[in-house]
Amino acid sequence: MAEHHVVIIGAGFAGLSAAKSLKSAPVKVTIIDKQNHHLFQPLLYQVATAALSAPDIAAPIRKVLRKQKNATVLLADVEDIDRETKCVKHSKGSIAYDTLIVAAGAANSYFGHDEWRKFAPGLKELSDAFEIRERVLKAYENAELVTDENERTEYLTFVVIGGGPTGVEMAGALKEIATRTMRSNFRNFDPKSARVVLIEGSDRVLGAFPAELSKSAQKQLEDLGVEVVLNTMVKDIDATSVTTSDGHLIKAKTVVWAAGVGGAPLAKKLGVELDRSGRVPVRPDFSLEEAPEIFVIGDLAKATSKDGEEVPALAPAATQAGAHVAEQIVRRLEGKEPEAFQYLDKGMMATIGRSRAVALSGPLKLSGWLAWMAWLFIHLIFLVDFRNRMAVLFEWAWAYVTFQRSARIIVQSDSKSAVKT
């Protein structure tokens, strides 16, 4: 009898964790991703703000799993999931599964305004980070080049939409680019004059954190010079401006979207009812009611822990879910009962600029420099690849000492030189 074949779609935190946890299980594992690398998303904003280079935070999946004999890695775009024949269809063929783990993650959601996507890129993949980095660097380049003062101001105004961790981290980094990185680099204007505006719909930034840490984060942002606008939604975005719900028009050529995520489009192929943001509701062990041989984990799943709390869309939760599901698969092969998942909340953190942060762990609330040291430490530990840890440690040490950003590169080619304004 052929070995039990587990197919995993997605090699993010959830999928990769599931694959690694099946290392000693009596199964064959095939993991498929449309990218060739596992991305350490918490640090993606640093690639977007030219502080790190892409290979620092991305590890080739097949390199990570090369020593795991029961694991095969495939680079492919999954196009369909056939529950009837238990087959995954991809761009170059199809793969049969006994158990399927769908860990395809989240995608940016523009609240029904998909036309905003081209004006305000989100931050989910490396290509997003390059897009944002290029727009930011080019905004300064164009500011040096143009002579019209109004146009210059538009180039030197940066808007970040969404006050969660991604938005807060982007806004802090963007302001630091203005006040530190670009110091002395320009002759026709003072980079310190660049404006960074962070727009948040609710009454505080970092809504998932306790109120006092939200307040601390806002203060640290404002100390840096970021303008924080609360209780405000965005009504429209175009190539040169953002219009807010209270009618204000902000002239800005660089806008970053950090306001909404929904389930990846692949979820629709499962043929089950999705929740409002496109996520897949699952049972306590992450399996599907309609098809128990299919598990959904990570940002794509809408799951609840044993204690009744919703499982958050965070890296540690995804990692724990991956391990849990691997365990359930083994239990099934041994004829045992399934176990409900319980998320172990070890805390969360968000960084603000080069040396500030807020961090929460149980009853412990940290703010400022100490939180930042903790943040550095935790992120270094969790980088999946040892080489990445050394590289990022080097980059951060260098940046800290020199105030420089190491990856201020715009890549253009003659053939596809789209002069973005």
Add this chain to the structure above:
Amino acid sequence: MAEHHVVIIGAGFAGLSAAKSLKSAPVKVTIIDKQNHHLFQPLLYQVATAALSAPDIAAPIRKVLRKQKNATVLLADVEDIDRETKCVKHSKGSIAYDTLIVAAGAANSYFGHDEWRKFAPGLKELSDAFEIRERVLKAYENAELVTDENERTEYLTFVVIGGGPTGVEMAGALKEIATRTMRSNFRNFDPKSARVVLIEGSDRVLGAFPAELSKSAQKQLEDLGVEVVLNTMVKDIDATSVTTSDGHLIKAKTVVWAAGVGGAPLAKKLGVELDRSGRVPVRPDFSLEEAPEIFVIGDLAKATSKDGEEVPALAPAATQAGAHVAEQIVRRLEGKEPEAFQYLDKGMMATIGRSRAVALSGPLKLSGWLAWMAWLFIHLIFLVDFRNRMAVLFEWAWAYVTFQRSARIIVQSDSKSAVKT
């Protein structure tokens, strides 16, 4: 009276050297480049073969020149040079000059077969390196995915056209990816089975080196497993094969062009007669016969040293030319006579794989490991940015110890996911 304005087009070795050499001159300097970074081209093949990341070998021009008060840096595409009005026209306006230095460099030449460009990318800019890297990494990914053996063999055959330093370095690196980097990474085939073929039109590789070093380089390549094909031109290239002048058809999906360079297209805007490869003939001090206020240096110039030898298209020659021209500009302002250029040939080197090379300096000919140490040392010294030196030193040390390549990243986005085969 306004300060003498020197405009420099191009911030490669020649242009940047000229700008820096004018640091204390009584002139205003504006340097324009269509990229925002200075590229250390000798190491570009290492980005193409995933050993280094782009920011390791590229430094933002305005960061390099930020402390030079008389220098302004502009990111712009130069569209025209108006000799009448002494104006440089770019995408967002125009700049008047008193002296113009054109250092726009070389461009890939396909010997009249521009249609080959899309099948066989060259290696002049970062975007070329990313293109090649992506094709190479994807070739292995596709080889793992497909089931047809013939198709797999096409994916696992790599052809490099041109046996100069670029071709030799690429071929060596490509073979090492097969034999070392990808070890254990695949389940459906053995990466060591990948073929690398180097095609050279003349009777030896590294034609600019002495015959014994050419022979040594060829032997080292063949020891690595590269197939070296001499005395052979290419008759045709398409999406899945290369046809040679003696009628052989090599089925290969990944082809790299390292066979021909000509002057950058901008040369035509000077309105002077160009040589056969599109380069600009200049006087002994690099100025134009037809317009003495214009200098042309670097790969774009066809120049002869005082000793009658043609100035080679090499980084050290470009750097020396930049300094020479800066000196001539100052001499003119002081009413002195021009001086003819003399290239100081300190030698050249080419690396073959991870620990072999050939090097030549005067009468000194090195081969193998010693040449490679010298190569490492020289390249590290000449990296323009100290941070780059540290980063590259780290990458090489890591790669040497672990046999790994640090930048095995393919960047794809959903919106522009062109599945290249």
